[in-house]
Amino acid sequence: MTNSSFLKKLVFALTAFSVVLFVSCDDDFNLLGADVIDGDIHSDMEREEVSVVAYDRPTGAVQANNMTQNQLGVYDNPVFGKTVSNFVTQVVMASENPTLYEPVVDSVYLYIPYYTTAKEAGEDGETIYEWGNSLNTYIFGDPEAKFNLKIYQNGYYLRDTDPGATDNTQRYFSDDKAMVENMVVGQPLFEGDTTFSLKEVRIDAKVTGDDGNVTDKVVERKKPGLYIQFDPARFNELFFSQANRGNLINNTVFKNYFRGLYFKVEQLDKAVMNIPDFASGTITVKMRDYEALTSGTTAGPDLEKGLIRKTVTFNLKGNTINFFDNTYNTDFNTAVSNSDVTLGDDRLYLKGGAGSMAVVSLNDAKINELIQTIGKGAGNNVLINEANLVFYVDNNAENGMGGNASRNVVAPWRLYLYDLKNRKPIIDYSMDATTYQSNPKLDKYNFGGIIDTLSDGRIAYKIRLTNHIKNIIKGDSTNVKLGLVVTDNINIITNYKLKTPFTEGDIQVKDVPYSSVQNLLGTKLYGSNVPADGNGSEKNGVKLEIYYSKPKE
Known part of the structure; x- marks a missing residue:
């Protein structure tokens, strides 16, 4: 799989260009946890984990007129x-x-x-x-x-x-x-x-x-x-x-x-x-x-x-x-047509164009518990430092995104998480004014969703939703279903219609983000219901990580 290691170099490069950082604050506390994944935690912070249910859905035919970027040719991807x-x-x-x-x-x-x-x-x-x-x-x-x-x-x-x-x-x-x-x-x-x-x-x-x-x-x-x-x-x-x-x-x-x-x-x-x-x-x-x-x-x-x-x-x-004339693989068609909406899928297929998306639901019971223990039910003294959703790539060389270049598996640079019910970005997207002048594809860097290779070799997309979670736990926001798609341009948040809408609970999904329609790429991720296989694959299951600080005694 390509498009996985370049982002490490950008951490330093971001300071070399004109970059504007906008960091959200929780009352008078303004320390943001630094790229917290897998236990990288400040000594004064505690961690909570919230289970999620994530599964994929086929989009079917999508609106595809008057796009700023158009494809011509044949793309053959062994995963899709x-x-x-x-x-x-x-x-x-x-x-x-x-x-x-x-x-x-x-x-x-x-x-x-x-x-x-x-x-x-x-x-x-x-x-x-x-x-x-x-x-x-x-x-x-x-x-x-x-x-x-x-x-x-x-x-x-x-x-x-x-x-x-x-x-x-x-x-x-x-x-x-x-x-x-x-x-x-x-x-x-x-x-x-x-x-x-x-x-x-x-x-x-x-x-x-x-x-x-x-x-x-x-x-x-x-x-x-x-x-x-x-x-x-x-x-x-x-x-x-x-x-x-x-x-x-x-x-x-x-x-x-x-x-x-x-x-x-x-x-x-x-x-x-x-x-x-x-x-x-x-x-x-x-x-x-x-x-x-x-x-x-x-x-x-x-x-x-x-x-x-x-x-x-x-x-x-x-x-x-x-x-787009699609001849999709049997595995892909089977996966997106047989989603487990109760426990979630073991793998998530995200495909641009007339492809597929994922639906992500945060566990209501756990969220309600946190409202009482660290949220508005516990007063305003607990500080929500950071909350992330981390999606790990299935990099299997046989049927995943791995393998040599001859497999022609190219991963998208970025994923986009949004409010599926209200068809709009979450607040963390809107509050992030990070810009990267030499390439707008890296704008809103703090919000994330950018492909990265971790120290243990795993490949992941981390999306920050700190303010979204804070508004639920400490405010009056609703725990809504979230949509996840590949994106070609993080700055475009308009939507394009689906030819055939589908229903998710009380939500009728009528459209998808436009930036996913003009992206021909796709990726295969670990879902929320990953069974143990003796190789530790279950640790790759998607989950919500919340880091918070309590007042010192």
Whole structure:
């Protein structure tokens, strides 16, 4: 499993950047326990352990339109199964109503940049790039794997609003692919085997020198991206023919006429998934245009014309949908379909996209006992120093998250715990103003949920809920069910709808955090009902740890 040891280095690095720490206080006591896990406890603090019931639930199809990050390709994870991601987007003119006379398209190409980082200068003026970094990974699987790509003209109109929805909001879901595929227009605009190449894109043009010789010359260099040349004649007819150019008057008319591009992938050999920067994608059209000149004639063969070179640009902007075709493993399907809501599951499967989440309930009887012994029932002298939920990763190499890189098991960097009943963050999230300027994925560092390797080799996600517990034990807050999901961006707390809601007790779960939908990764954790197996696995069961201080006598 990758993504597990890097966080150790961040403890020191956090002081090297501009970091703002916001530490919650309990009355006049402001000492926060330092990363307390497994008995690392200050001498003046005592520890209580609260059992929890944790089990997983499948989310089914999820809302997947207009996300800031979209997937394209095939991701094959031995723990969960295979996901094929296709994508559809609207296209708009960069400048509306271009002036046209008698245009003839010479070339037209699509370019969608990848998220890459310039590494060093190469030969012949080229730049050498690499894929992201430890915290920002945008390609999964074999980066050199070939896949078949078809790009169609989309014929399904992607609406801005839904008059039938109570909030007028248009929602499309991750399994709505047939809706688009059934309405593609004609044959593909492009079809071929391709790769997510890390080489910079070079755009050549034929240049005539002073000696009259014609040579190919690099006229533009771009960072690595999906670069596709379309048929000029087809686009000349589609956009610039006398019959169709009236559709270029404005983008409202144009989007109804040309309803966008649909990207469909098919695995050929090894799987590969990328997260291209679709929002920065463009279609660039190079053309010759012939303007009539003033010559005393207005028609006929003697009409003089002047040659104009033009470039017309279209942007991949507007409404989008990311489709997820999942072929999940039997073990995963069985686990999320047979949850033990009474004792909890022995393993928790968390999967982004149209995957799964976990439901976590804190033991009511124990919480009520603590209210009387260290909470409001005992007065205000006991100080709640820290409370953590610690989730341990099942790092088994055979059917867990462990093993060598060839298993292609990549763990998510972060988990997000939230109030499932009220569909919002818990107070510890809201009160944590920790920022990490070089990478916002590490914001709210105190709240936690970040993957870490412990001194004993175990891998864990620790989430701090000190104020949440304090408000229950010493205040008037309710012990609500909590939701746990993978997250791509801890700063995004909006929710996306489930196509089919499900019920948890008195809660109807209608949505999941948006940041989990656009994260393709997943992890397998120990749950709350881990049986003894002779190897001590039961010690990995999730539990709530509370550390508190009593007044000195």
